[in-house]
Amino acid sequence: MHVPTLAELTAEGKKPEVLFWVGCAGSFDERAKKITKSFVKILQKAEVSFAVLGTEESCTGDPAKRSGNEFLFQMQAMTNIEVMNAYEVTRIVTTCPHCFNTLKNEYPSLGGKYEVMHHTTFINTLLKENRFTISGTTYKGKRITYHDPCYLGRANQVYQAPRELIQKLDAELVEMRNCKSKGLCCGAGGAQMFKEPEKGNKDINIERTEQAMETQSEIIVAACPFCNTMMTDGVKNKEKEGQVQVQDIAEMISKAEDL
Amino acid sequence: MPYLSNIIFAILLFLAVFVFRRNILFIKRNIQMGKAVDRSDHSKARWSNMFRVALGQSKMVSRPVAGVLHIIVYLGFVLINLELIEIVLDGLLGTHRLFAPFMGGFYNLLIASFEILAALVLVSVIVFWLRRNVVRINRFWKDEMKGWPKMDADYILYFELVLMTLFLSMNATDQLLQQAGTPRYTQAGLFPISQWMTPLFSSFSDPTLLLLERSFWWLHILGILVFLNYLYYSKHLHILLAFPNTYFQNLNPKGKFKNNEAVTHEVKLMMNPNADPYAAPSAEIPEKFGASDVTDLNWVQLMNAYTCTECGRCTDQCPANQTGKLLSPRKIMMDTRDRLEEVGRNITKSVGFVDDGKQLLDDYITREELWACTSCNACVEACPIGIDPLSIIIDMRQYLVMEQSAAPSDLNKMMTNIENNGAPWPFSNQDRMLWAHEN
Ligand code: SF4
Numbered sequence: 001m002h003v004p005t006l007a008e009l010t011a012e013g014k015k016p017e018v019l020f021w022v023g024c025a026g027s028f029d030e031r032a033k034k035i036t037k038s039f040v041k042i043l044q045k046a047e048v049s050f051a052v053l054g055t056e057e058s059c060t061g062d063p064a065k066r067s068g069n070e071f072l073f074q075m076q077a078m079t080n081i082e083v084m085n086a087y088e089v090t091r092i093v094t095t096c097p098h099c100f101n102t103l104k105n106e107y108p109s110l111g112g113k114y115e116v117m118h119h120t121t122f123i124n125t126l127l128k129e130n131r132f133t134i135s136g137t138t139y140k141g142k143r144i145t146y147h148d149p150c151y152l153g154r155a156n157q158v159y160q161a162p163r164e165l166i167q168k169l170d171a172e173l174v175e176m177r178n179c180k181s182k183g184l185c186c187g188a189g190g191a192q193m194f195k196e197p198e199k200g201n202k203d204i205n206i207e208r209t210e211q212a213m214e215t216q217s218e219i220i221v222a223a224c225p226f227c228n229t230m231m232t233d234g235v236k237n238k239e240k241e242g243q244v245q246v247q248d249i250a251e252m253i254s255k256a257e258d259l
Numbered sequence: 260m261p262y263l264s265n266i267i268f269a270i271l272l273f274l275a276v277f278v279f280r281r282n283i284l285f286i287k288r289n290i291q292m293g294k295a296v297d298r299s300d301h302s303k304a305r306w307s308n309m310f311r312v313a314l315g316q317s318k319m320v321s322r323p324v325a326g327v328l329h330i331i332v333y334l335g336f337v338l339i340n341l342e343l344i345e346i347v348l349d350g351l352l353g354t355h356r357l358f359a360p361f362m363g364g365f366y367n368l369l370i371a372s373f374e375i376l377a378a379l380v381l382v383s384v385i386v387f388w389l390r391r392n393v394v395r396i397n398r399f400w401k402d403e404m405k406g407w408p409k410m411d412a413d414y415i416l417y418f419e420l421v422l423m424t425l426f427l428s429m430n431a432t433d434q435l436l437q438q439a440g441t442p443r444y445t446q447a448g449l450f451p452i453s454q455w456m457t458p459l460f461s462s463f464s465d466p467t468l469l470l471l472e473r474s475f476w477w478l479h480i481l482g483i484l485v486f487l488n489y490l491y492y493s494k495h496l497h498i499l500l501a502f503p504n505t506y507f508q509n510l511n512p513k514g515k516f517k518n519n520e521a522v523t524h525e526v527k528l529m530m531n532p533n534a535d536p537y538a539a540p541s542a543e544i545p546e547k548f549g550a551s552d553v554t555d556l557n558w559v560q561l562m563n564a565y566t567c568t569e570c571g572r573c574t575d576q577c578p579a580n581q582t583g584k585l586l587s588p589r590k591i592m593m594d595t596r597d598r599l600e601e602v603g604r605n606i607t608k609s610v611g612f613v614d615d616g617k618q619l620l621d622d623y624i625t626r627e628e629l630w631a632c633t634s635c636n637a638c639v640e641a642c643p644i645g646i647d648p649l650s651i652i653i654d655m656r657q658y659l660v661m662e663q664s665a666a667p668s669d670l671n672k673m674m675t676n677i678e679n680n681g682a683p684w685p686f687s688n689q690d691r692m693l694w695a696h697e698n
């Protein structure tokens with residue numbers, strides 16, 4: 001697929017309406033790359049003029065900051081801000097709640113002031129503005145549960161957009177016993193993704209997967225590449241890959257619309 | 260000596276208030292040992308937060324049973340304390356039911372509602388006790404609750420139980436004295452609850468009744484004065500500190516962690532070779548990055564520690580704790596308070612801090628606890644009075660990483676990757692766009 005970079009567009013004298021911040025997981029992680037591509041298809045379908053930073057993008061610094069490495073975080077942040085400010089970026093959309101949170105909340109005081117949206121909010125807006133429609137029936141009536149990523153939900157109060165999208169797919173949304181502001185973490189946040197858990201009697205992703213499976217859903221929707229990995233591992237651990245899928249909303253929409 | 264009891268009362272009251280004031284000043288001084296943090300903005304939002312969360316108890320009801328019972332006890336506490344004004348004035352002036360003649364029917368209404376509240380408080384306190392000691396709700400029996408914290412929680416319930424019983428018994432005997440036409444005991448008050456207790460006392464002679472009524476009266480007010488001074492040693496301090504604590508609580512999105520300004524200055528220098536290293540720094544370079552002891556925390560975090568009610572709602576929601584890890588956000592707050600008290604006593608005793616070879620890190624909070632946190636904010640969300648255990652965890656991680664380079668080795672690898680190739684994994688930055696060319 002052709003994905004324009006900001007460098008290319010700028011060379012052509014064009015300015016996209018939004019920058020798609022792909023994120024490290026979205027760029028490198030096999031599973032997350034699928035989400036990235038699905039989202040790009042949606043952007044193309046809705047004829048959104050967008051661009052990515054490509055090799056000019058670098059980690060937002062989120063895992064460094066949550067680990068306590070403020071130096072590394074600020075180095076990353078300032079490098080990214082320099083790049084984005086040079087391109088006069090004003091709007092950013094990202095499929096990763098961690099990037100979303102960091103760009104939206106922690107970049108402004110370092111000089112990076114942008115309007116930042118998570119892809120669920122962005123897609124929802126596209127639908128509301130009739131820039132594309134969902135008509136596919138792939139998910140009609142399917143039991144689906146939604147896992148709130150901590151950095152989207154509790155951290156930034158985005159609870160509705162992803163749920164509205166699931167409803168637009170005509171699916172039956174079944175909430176877990178702990179959801180929205182009480183949603184249990186998948187276990188990946190705070191840089192836990194990159195280390196072994198401390199000793200305990202269970203892994204957090206297993207606990208959360210069990211809660212998701214209690215809903216008897218066919219699909220667990222996660223709106224975060226890290227939650228996606230954790231829940232996928234959880235389902236594998238329960239040997240339920242055959243019955244239960246873990247999907248990102250972008251993937252579902254792109255599948256339903258046959259993009 | 261006709262004024263003997265007035266004088267004794269005045270002395271006791273003075274003593275109680277004096278000690279209470281001293282305790283409050285001690286707490287204030289300890290909180291002020293914290294680093295500066297600006298919470299003077301958005302005063303309107305802050306007031307409204309305080310009204311909703313502290314006065315209105317809006318977050319208590321997220322757990323309906325405990326929430327409703329707590330609201331009853333809280334209302335009982337606040338309203339019955341109105342009666343305290345009369346009791347104190349009576350004690351000082353040597354009068355009895357001073358307000359009755361001025362208020363007429365309204366006085367009866369007040370006393371009646373106090374009685375009903377007192378009865379409701381009694382019931383709630385008993386249910387609270389049962390929940391802790393018979394139902395043994397999990398969050399009240401975690402490790403950090405062993406010993407004093409457990410006893411403290413029970414003592415508070417016993418205190419309230421005794422105070423309410425004294426209040427009702429006082430009214431019961433008062434009624435009998437009123438009926439007997441004892442001098443000073445003029446007809447006043449309406450006693451919907453304690454009237455059912457009068458049979459317990461009706462066989463006593465008038466002098467015995469008088470003695471009983473006076474004893475109940477004195478014990479009740481003395482109990483309250485003792486309770487007032489018990490606060491300092493107890494989680495019950497939250498009845499006062501919940502108000503400033505919710506006022507000064509963080510209003511930013513929970514995911515927004517503060518950027519360390521001293522670091523910003525350093526990073527700007529590093530990134531800009533032309534910068535003048537001798538230019539006045541935008542923020543003072545601190546002697547230490549992050550926190551290893553209580554004095555490295557800011558004053559809001561220290562106030563948080565004194566405010567914590569040890570209810571364990573945070574720990575109950577903590578994913579690490581739920582899966583058997585050592586981390587408990589409640590323990591983070593309790594440890595911070597204990598250490599702060601220790602430092603405070605040290606300063607009082609030696610007039611200035613004498614190194615005691617201890618600190619918050621390791622001696623109270625272990626690294627294993629700190630590294631188990633997923634920064635999910637469930638604890639912050641769950642706290643009914645706006646406490647933020649996560650901010651302390653992150654500050655202590657900052658110390659471990661920036662001062663001691665003591666992150667777990669996996670995290671060090673992740674950070675090296677970010678430094679070298681701009682991603683937490685060992686992939687080349689040149690490959691960032693490969694996904695676009697794959698199927
Ligand atoms: S932020 Fe950390 S301490 Fe708080 S609930 Fe989440 S894992 Fe537990």
Ligand code: SF4
Pocket residue numbers: 566567568569570571572573574588589592641642643644645646648
């Ligand atoms: S921090 Fe808040 S939720 Fe946790 S024990 Fe203390 S008062 Fe309760």
